[in-house]
Amino acid sequence: MTDAMTPGPTSEDPVLAATGSVPNGPGEPPALDATHHASALLRVSDVRKVYGEGHTEVVAVADATMAVDQGEFVALLGPSGSGKTTLISIVGGLLSPSGGTVTLGGSDVTGLSKKDLTAFRAERVGFVFQSANLVPFLTARENLLYVASLVKGTSRAQAQARADGLLEELGLGARAKNLPEQLSGGERQRVAIGRALMNDPDLVLVDEPTAALDTAMGRQVVELLRREIKGRGKTGIMVTHDLRMVEYTDRVFEILDGHLTHVEEPSALRH
Amino acid sequence: MMLAIREIQRGKGRFATIVAALSLIVFLVLVLGALADGLFYGATGAVRSTSAAAYVFSGDAEGSLVRSRLDESDVAAVAAAPGVEQAGPVGVLLTGGAGPQGPVDLAVFGIEPGSAGTPTTLVEGRLPEAGEAGAAAADTRLRDDGVAVGSTIAVGGIPATIVGFVADSSYQLQPTLWTSVGTWREMRDAVRPELRGQPTAISAIAVVAPASTDLAQIAAAVTGATALSAEQTGLAIPGVEQQSSTLNSIIYTTLAVAGLVVALFFALLVLEKRELFAALKALGSSTGRLGRGVILQAAIASVLGVVLGALLARLFGLVIPPEVPTLFRTDTLVTIAIFTLVAGVVGALFSLRRIARIDPATAIGGAL
Numbered sequence A: 001m002t003d004a005m006t007p008g009p010t011s012e013d014p015v016l017a018a019t020g021s022v023p024n025g026p027g028e029p030p031a032l033d034a035t036h037h038a039s040a041l042l043r044v045s046d047v048r049k050v051y052g053e054g055h056t057e058v059v060a061v062a063d064a065t066m067a068v069d070q071g072e073f074v075a076l077l078g079p080s081g082s083g084k085t086t087l088i089s090i091v092g093g094l095l096s097p098s099g100g101t102v103t104l105g106g107s108d109v110t111g112l113s114k115k116d117l118t119a120f121r122a123e124r125v126g127f128v129f130q131s132a133n134l135v136p137f138l139t140a141r142e143n144l145l146y147v148a149s150l151v152k153g154t155s156r157a158q159a160q161a162r163a164d165g166l167l168e169e170l171g172l173g174a175r176a177k178n179l180p181e182q183l184s185g186g187e188r189q190r191v192a193i194g195r196a197l198m199n200d201p202d203l204v205l206v207d208e209p210t211a212a213l214d215t216a217m218g219r220q221v222v223e224l225l226r227r228e229i230k231g232r233g234k235t236g237i238m239v240t241h242d243l244r245m246v247e248y249t250d251r252v253f254e255i256l257d258g259h260l261t262h263v264e265e266p267s268a269l270r271h
Numbered sequence B: 001m002m003l004a005i006r007e008i009q010r011g012k013g014r015f016a017t018i019v020a021a022l023s024l025i026v027f028l029v030l031v032l033g034a035l036a037d038g039l040f041y042g043a044t045g046a047v048r049s050t051s052a053a054a055y056v057f058s059g060d061a062e063g064s065l066v067r068s069r070l071d072e073s074d075v076a077a078v079a080a081a082p083g084v085e086q087a088g089p090v091g092v093l094l095t096g097g098a099g100p101q102g103p104v105d106l107a108v109f110g111i112e113p114g115s116a117g118t119p120t121t122l123v124e125g126r127l128p129e130a131g132e133a134g135a136a137a138a139d140t141r142l143r144d145d146g147v148a149v150g151s152t153i154a155v156g157g158i159p160a161t162i163v164g165f166v167a168d169s170s171y172q173l174q175p176t177l178w179t180s181v182g183t184w185r186e187m188r189d190a191v192r193p194e195l196r197g198q199p200t201a202i203s204a205i206a207v208v209a210p211a212s213t214d215l216a217q218i219a220a221a222v223t224g225a226t227a228l229s230a231e232q233t234g235l236a237i238p239g240v241e242q243q244s245s246t247l248n249s250i251i252y253t254t255l256a257v258a259g260l261v262v263a264l265f266f267a268l269l270v271l272e273k274r275e276l277f278a279a280l281k282a283l284g285s286s287t288g289r290l291g292r293g294v295i296l297q298a299a300i301a302s303v304l305g306v307v308l309g310a311l312l313a314r315l316f317g318l319v320i321p322p323e324v325p326t327l328f329r330t331d332t333l334v335t336i337a338i339f340t341l342v343a344g345v346v347g348a349l350f351s352l353r354r355i356a357r358i359d360p361a362t363a364i365g366g367a368l
């Protein structure tokens, strides 16, 4: 796994730029080793996750080590059941690993209590789920304000200004007062992106955001996601099945049977 | 909290269901409560609305004023008993009389005005004065029969002029007439010829004494007598205690059902929102925050249920025929409102465990 590592935040990637596969922002050549990569914001070290015990034991993540810099948007690819969701759930503080550590900005996530994990998710992580999972009885704007209310000490006026700004930026200015049922799938996913960014998180985790969308809509959503994440200097990890979405990311990690590797050329996955 | 309130605002139909169910339950309980209070107050008014703290009965009376037989000479003995501040004769006669608009049911109370057993709930006119014969204060319920100050009510041909009205003084659901012992005895002799020739007989002796007084010592003043506090005397009236306990157990069972209804409703609601709650937990909402929302919703539903149920019950009270003894009391309403609120909140508490068990990890991926 020592070669599956992160680049520094320079801006030239001869390999990917040459292939033209990353039109929106060239990624970096892989660094040699995460442990040598001192500036990484997110560091996943030797993470392992085993479900069940004895003969029902399932090793969902066998060995995952990765480092992602601030401002990077990376893709996590892999066949069904390979452990993608499990890995980003651990990274986002939704699951505790059976072994290994996750640090975000130098602080250890794996050591947090249940209560601290709840606050950690509210303040430092933004999730975009496969289906938008918006609160059905709150308007687009209220969905954003709700997550702001989860963080202690946010002023209402500030939250409102931020929600309005985000919705405007996501092209939802005119939809702010609509309930989710009155929005299209793509619009809902955009609201979910706004919600993920609402509390100004360090990390944005996205699990198959395009699964419920057609290709054109999917591209639009991922493009927007990239723009927001890069523009705000956030760190993003997107789980996807869809190789066409990989071009919007800086780098690609692949997970196979629980083993995580950094890959230079995702086209190798094409069948 | 915004979440809980918005859910009610945007899903009014669903909350209308639980509010409607709760208001019907509260309505039922309040009507039962009014009936229980009506029966109790109507049966016991005459022993609650006087100066007497206790009554002395003959031994065979089993606490019944109507069945008791004492003699006027016993009053002095009771008055001399330790702790007794005042003792007065009481004569009771359940009968019918002739009012200004026709026959009326009556409970005639013969008392010694100013002594123990004098009504304390005068609302109009005055009470008969000591030594005044042929005058009476009437229960306010007799106003419905056309009785007014100055009217005459005759019992067995013996007339009494109404000089005032007293409130809340029914006895065994019959309106009372408060007169002198002498007039009472004349009326008794007129309608119960078999009791004639007992010129010093009375029914019982009313006693004014501090609450701490030993009733057994008072009873000991008269051979074979018993003594009961005014409250016990009310409960000893045939049927009163049984009616109260039957109606009260129906009321409290129904309130427990209200708790169950709320518990089931919110359990279903939480079950339905499992996915949403998992997502909200993943976004950083705590079990406590989600639970408080559900409890707030239950409290709002209960308060609305109580308000609507109380309105319905009062409207129903307007159309209940006057023969049915009902009494809508504020204390009963407050008690029932508190019980409903508690039942609702306790019912919703059962959902907390369910919310706590929702795993935020199930929110992500959609495949789990």
Ligand SMILES: Nc1ncnc2c1ncn2[C@@H]1O[C@H](COP(=O)(O)OP(=O)(O)OP(=O)(O)O)[C@@H](O)[C@H]1O
Pocket (backbone or CB within 6 Å): A051, A052, A058, A059, A060, A061, A078, A079, A080, A081, A082, A083, A084, A085, A086, A087, B365, B367, B368
């Ligand atoms: N709660 C669980 N209990 C037991 N096994 C689980 C649990 N969650 C996941 N697994 C197993 O762990 C493995 C990895 O699952 P995971 O959901 O991470 O895969 P994935 O890569 O996200 O798949 P997909 O692309 O289908 O979403 C699978 O074999 C799965 O059956």
Ligand SMILES: [Mg+2]
Pocket (backbone or CB within 6 Å): A084, A085, A086, B365, B366, B367
């Ligand atoms: Mg998955």
